[in-house]
Amino acid sequence: MAEPLKVLVTGAAGQIAYSLLYGIAKGDVFGKDQALVLVLLDITPMLSVLEGVVMELQDCALPLLREVIPTDKEEVAFKDIDAAVLVGSMPRKEGMERKDLLKANVKIFKSQGAALDKYAKKTVKVLVVGNPANTNCLIACKSAPSIPKENFSCLTRLDHNRARSQVAIRVGVPSDDVKNVIIWGNHSSTQYPDVCHAKVKVQGKVCGAYEAVKNDAWLKAEFITTVQQRGAAVIKARKLSSAMSAAKAICDHMRDIWFGTPEGEFISMGVISDGNSYDVPEGLIYSFPVVIKNKEWKIVEGLPINDFSREKMDATAKELVDERDTALEFIGSV
Incomplete structure (x- = not known):
């Protein structure tokens, strides 16, 4: 051992x-x-x-x-x-x-x-x-x-898991048949759950999430707000925060750091931006799609970003810039 x-x-x-x-x-x-x-x-x-x-x-x-x-x-x-x-x-x-x-x-x-x-x-x-x-x-x-x-x-893996699960429930497949969803940005209500690059296995055939779900309006509205506000919904129902699912997400996140991500799959985690990926300002801890090998993560580059996604990615980045600037004001005084 x-x-x-x-x-x-x-x-x-x-x-x-x-x-x-x-x-x-x-x-x-x-x-x-x-x-x-x-x-x-x-x-x-x-x-x-x-x-x-x-x-x-x-x-x-x-x-x-x-x-x-x-x-x-x-x-x-x-x-x-x-x-x-x-x-x-x-x-x-x-x-x-x-x-x-x-x-x-x-x-x-x-x-x-x-x-x-x-x-x-x-x-x-x-x-x-x-x-x-x-x-x-x-x-x-x-x-x-x-x-x-x-x-x-x-940790944005909890949001990532929530997004996978919502799509899986909608399509009627196991959550393991939904891969490559992305959580962009902040672990807050401004996060952007993105399925533009997700793959769903339906009756043995792999297709895009939009093709699998067949309801663009749901994916662009209710799906996003459900994931964004899921933590608050759990608190309202349980009168306690989402401890079980958070613990599972922590285990998933750390296991992938230790053992790597499966070939052809990426997961979401908040990592430091160098300013070169997806026009996210340098120095933010921002949730990106990443692959992990030998305990080192790498941002998945080159994914096409449409105007709808760009607007939401920029909004969550702006919130993070404001948070960072406020926090850095305090860092010298504590």
């Missing part, structure tokens, strides 16, 4: 982590023969809850799990880690302006970025889940200058 990987999950006492940790610990992410050490970070008042999570992980009797380390200290949590899933963030509270939310999260992710820089392996792969995920990822990345910026990504 391979030497243990050290994997950090922050916000580890929360409900997303509660759904996530079992999947990681039983081998769904890093492989069925990969031993693991799990590090669980949360704030001090949550340590007693963390102890309960540790007991449950122990009681699962999972053969891959070598050790579980609960902590409220960044110097312990980030020490020599191979992978980090940064779930914990300041949630938006009633009466809180988006600017207030950004300021609170700049403080968290500046500190965690600095801890990554100081304590983690330089090869660490960092996935930011806590919202606003794209901008939190950017702050962590900027605060860890000794770690390659390509090692940072944010």
Whole structure:
């Protein structure tokens, strides 16, 4: 069995982590023969809850799990880690302006970025889940200058999975028969779920999503808003956020980083823009279609972009520019 990987999950006492940790610990992410050490970070008042999570992980009797380390200290949590899933963030509270939310999260992710820089392996792969995920990822990345910026990504796989599922339900096929949907931009209500390049397998024949769905009006309106607003719809129905599907998406995202994307398929993830892909401004963490090989992602280039898509891609980029500029105003003051 391979030497243990050290994997950090922050916000580890929360409900997303509660759904996530079992999947990681039983081998769904890093492989069925990969031993693991799990590090669980949360704030001090949550340590007693963390102890309960540790007991449950122990009681699962999972053969891959070598050790579980609960902590409220960044110097312990980030020490020599191979992978980090940064779930914990300041949630938006009633009466809180988006600017207030950004300021609170700049403080968290500046500190965690600095801890990554100081304590983690330089090869660490960092996935930011806590919202606003794209901008939190950017702050962590900027605060860890000794770690390659390509090692940072944010989660838009949940939106990607939602888009696949909506098309699959509409056509009446398994979700695995829908491939190459794209989430462009921000993990927010401005994101653009794009099926212009998607492929759907219907009765043994592979065709485009528009041909498979046979309802252009639905694909250009209701489909997009359903994906954009799905998180809010789940909260309205459950009175809690989408923890199960978020945990599944995290597992999908990290597994693809570790093992690569299947030949001929691409997935969506928020990565740093160099300014050369699809006219997205340089320095944004923006969701693109990517392929992954040998733990390195590459943006899928050259996809034709129609006017409808261009408008939506630019709108979500504008929101990200505004978020970035606001966050960078705060970064020196926290």
